Amino acid sequence: MNCRRARNLLFDFFDGASNEALRAEVDRHLGECRECDTFASELTSSLALLRRAPVEPVDDNFNWKVRLAIHREKNVALERAASANAWVRAWNVRYVLSTGFALTAVLLAGGMFVARNGAVPASVQVATQPLTQVNKSGQEPTSPRPVPRSNLRTPVRNDLSSTVSLGAHTGDNRSNVPMGAIDEARIDSLINMEVMRLPEHERDEYIQRRINALRARQSQQPSLQH
Amino acid sequence: MLRVQSGVADCYDVLVERYKVRLFNYLYRLTGNRDEAEEIAQEAFVKAYIHAAKYKTIARFSTWLYTIATNLVRNRIRSRSRAPQLISLWQRGFGDSDEERMLDIEDTGRTPDEAINDAELSSVINRAIAKIPEKYRESFVLREINELSYEEIAAVTGLKLGTVRSRINRARNYFRQLVAPVVEKGIDF
Numbered sequence A: 001m002n003c004r005r006a007r008n009l010l011f012d013f014f015d016g017a018s019n020e021a022l023r024a025e026v027d028r029h030l031g032e033c034r035e036c037d038t039f040a041s042e043l044t045s046s047l048a049l050l051r052r053a054p055v056e057p058v059d060d061n062f063n064w065k066v067r068l069a070i071h072r073e074k075n076v077a078l079e080r081a082a083s084a085n086a087w088v089r090a091w092n093v094r095y096v097l098s099t100g101f102a103l104t105a106v107l108l109a110g111g112m113f114v115a116r117n118g119a120v121p122a123s124v125q126v127a128t129q130p131l132t133q134v135n136k137s138g139q140e141p142t143s144p145r146p147v148p149r150s151n152l153r154t155p156v157r158n159d160l161s162s163t164v165s166l167g168a169h170t171g172d173n174r175s176n177v178p179m180g181a182i183d184e185a186r187i188d189s190l191i192n193m194e195v196m197r198l199p200e201h202e203r204d205e206y207i208q209r210r211i212n213a214l215r216a217r218q219s220q221q222p223s224l225q226h
Numbered sequence B: 001m002l003r004v005q006s007g008v009a010d011c012y013d014v015l016v017e018r019y020k021v022r023l024f025n026y027l028y029r030l031t032g033n034r035d036e037a038e039e040i041a042q043e044a045f046v047k048a049y050i051h052a053a054k055y056k057t058i059a060r061f062s063t064w065l066y067t068i069a070t071n072l073v074r075n076r077i078r079s080r081s082r083a084p085q086l087i088s089l090w091q092r093g094f095g096d097s098d099e100e101r102m103l104d105i106e107d108t109g110r111t112p113d114e115a116i117n118d119a120e121l122s123s124v125i126n127r128a129i130a131k132i133p134e135k136y137r138e139s140f141v142l143r144e145i146n147e148l149s150y151e152e153i154a155a156v157t158g159l160k161l162g163t164v165r166s167r168i169n170r171a172r173n174y175f176r177q178l179v180a181p182v183v184e185k186g187i188d189f
Helices: A003-014 A020-032 A034-051 A062-117 A122-128 A160-169 A184-193 A200-220 B011-031 B034-050 B061-082 B112-131 B134-144 B150-157 B161-185
Strands: none
Touching: A003 A020, A003 A034, A003 B161, A020 A034, A034 B112, A034 B134, A034 B161, A062 B011, A062 B034, B011 B034, B011 B061, B011 B112, B011 B134, B034 B061, B061 B134, B061 B150, B112 B134, B112 B161, B134 B150, B134 B161, B150 B161
């Protein structure tokens, strides 16, 4: 048996381990090893000294002190709980108030917006209107309305009355042009509808003729423009 | 303790009465300071009472109480190590060894010789224990002073059984080395 093993076993014996064979082996080692023998005697005497240590008495008022401390601790806990409850209650009141205030503010802001911009926002109006041609400036369309196919069947070399009656027939009363002025919209219409069917060398002559005829007509029957 | 848990607060006095000496002695040996030991013992009892609902019957009340007390000591040591205490030179004086300091001996009803012997022995033991490294001290005191089993010490300290065993043996070895000179002098306590 080596010293380390013998010393470990000595500790076990102090803890009450009882193995006769091992004890005899350790005793044999102690007889042979002077250092381990010293170690064993020192350990025995020091631990014996420790076990003789006087039991230190406790203060007579210890129990009262504990009771008092418990009482204080309870009070502190109660105060903490009370303050926590108060805080939660205060927080609830604050929460309700702030939520109400925020809702009121939102409603007021919405009401003011509606009052300034009309009942329905402009974007909603645009979305609900029927589809019409709107130019970039947002004004009424200036291009002529689509012409019924039946009118297109009219011979190209028609007189001016057909063109004038075209506007009247379709209810086109947009042309508030002054007397003697050329209604560009109508010219566009002519170009679009009829001129494009003519051979190129006849177009200019035809257009000029129609313009002149239109002017003459406008000067003769101004009431047609209204 | 079950009665305390069920609301019979008066039963706690019985528990305090039963365990106060053992707990106080454990703490006294661990800290080496009577006032501090008493303070921690009180705190441990208060904590045990306040947190009585957390106590489970799988452990003995004493084990639970020692665990609370041990944690309190650890906390104090930790906070002390964060804020080192100043040592007054006037209190100890230059060249004064610990042995030369006066010991307050209280009147315990014993003869003066007995009281002095007990006080000296107690002082020697306290000083030796104070020199044992901190991590071995708890297990050692619980084993040698309070005579707890290894299993109970493991439960109190939160260490493994093997660690407890080795720590106690190391502490015993330290203690032997520290006390051997006193024993060799043949001082009769």
